[in-house]
Amino acid sequence: MGTVTSIGIIGMGHVGAHVANSLILQGIADELIMTDICSGEHSKQAKLDAEVQDLGDSLAFCPHNVALVNAGEDYAQLAQCDIIVNAAGDVQRSAIDRDGELFYTTDTAKRFIEPITNAGFQGIWVTIANPCDVVATEIWKISGIDANRVIGTGTALDSSRLKYALSRVTGYDQHSICAYMLGEHGASMFAAWSTVNIGGKPLAQLQAEQPERFAMALAEIEDLARQGGYKTYAGKQCTEFAVADAAARIVRAIVSNEHYITPCSTLMTGQYGESGLFTSLPCVIGADGVEEVMHLDLTDEEIDKFHASCAHVRDNLTRVGLA
CATH class of the missing domain: 3.40.50.720 (NAD(P)-binding Rossmann-like Domain)
Known part of the structure; x- marks a missing residue:
């Protein structure tokens, strides 16, 4: 800079x-x-x-x-x-x-x-x-x-929506919750539940230790993250604050060379067998852009969802002659 x-x-x-x-x-x-x-x-x-x-x-x-x-x-x-x-x-x-x-x-x-x-x-x-x-x-x-x-910006916004939904259910501040929506920023995105943790403690462990407190409808929470934009749009015919702040946060990470980790859309170069298209995985953001793409130990089911999401992006690329 x-x-x-x-x-x-x-x-x-x-x-x-x-x-x-x-x-x-x-x-x-x-x-x-x-x-x-x-x-x-x-x-x-x-x-x-x-x-x-x-x-x-x-x-x-x-x-x-x-x-x-x-x-x-x-x-x-x-x-x-x-x-x-x-x-x-x-x-x-x-x-x-x-x-x-x-x-x-x-x-x-x-x-x-x-x-x-x-x-x-x-x-x-x-x-x-x-x-x-x-x-x-x-x-x-x-x-x-x-x-x-x-x-x-990809699923940086959707991950924020997921953390906000989890915060409302658990009572914990969303800054203390690590939770990612992955894949395309669209209908095929999914929550990587196997990687969610609160204060460093895996959600699955919290559910086992305190089943009453952490008994939550994961599918409903995931859908809140997926459909959050439509709820906003229904009331004011646009989305603006959250997505703008997601972009500004990425810009700040670049300007300050923060090495900030957030899900965002980046080129796949073999991650989980995908390549040649952009989609969201957790990335390290610094002065040179995407410095590293983090590898998560996703479950087989989550990897299948990731492939399905990439397939949808690839279909859209074909529709506009970019495949």
């Missing part, structure tokens, strides 16, 4: 705007370069202008000043950034089907991947747009960048 931390954001809708706000409030960015589609009948120029103005008006209340750049649709300007966050999507297309944004987001990504790459971008991509694993794979394939420098 240089002396100035420059972060680009593509797409300033609900999620992109909240990513920007979170980065500013946490003091992570020194410069934000913001872009969106600003031409044609679907131009979002007015929305982009408004968000940049609103964020600027908030700076007096923030940890330090941040240079705010409205780059319109000039994606090449993002090449100077240390990190680019892709939040270009259309959540209404996912209202019924988790893959509803598939063609929209992959087509949209083609507008900016090459201009940014051709302008010499050497930083790290953090992509949120859904289907997250497909878009991450697309960015890697089109840009030709080192796969470790492409990170999908």
Whole structure:
């Protein structure tokens, strides 16, 4: 990283705007370069202008000043950034089907991947747009960048939802619970129950020692994590805070070279026999992106679920010509 931390954001809708706000409030960015589609009948120029103005008006209340750049649709300007966050999507297309944004987001990504790459971008991509694993794979394939420098937020968000659900059931703070949703960020994700622990103690052991306290409907809790986004969408027709904070947390880990471990979407290079596609496993995140993919001792049933989830991602890659 240089002396100035420059972060680009593509797409300033609900999620992109909240990513920007979170980065500013946490003091992570020194410069934000913001872009969106600003031409044609679907131009979002007015929305982009408004968000940049609103964020600027908030700076007096923030940890330090941040240079705010409205780059319109000039994606090449993002090449100077240390990190680019892709939040270009259309959540209404996912209202019924988790893959509803598939063609929209992959087509949209083609507008900016090459201009940014051709302008010499050497930083790290953090992509949120859904289907997250497909878009991450697309960015890697089109840009030709080192796969470790492409990170999908993936199941970082779903794992947070799982920990929150477990916290409400057990009464323990979610920061003391280690629990992962794995696979695609979509309907085929699954909870790796065999690896869940609370304060370092395996959930299975707690259930054996205190069956009354830890007798919980695991399938229902897993479904809360899987369907949490739809519950949020049903009430306000978008999801914004949690996914934006998931992205900002990954950005912070990169900027601070934390070696932070979180599930996120990364290239499979033989893990559990899978390769050539992005999906979520626990990753170590630092200044160079994904530094290591952690190997978990999953059960045979969990490995089968992982393969099924990867198969769904692969099917979607085939649908958009990326397989």
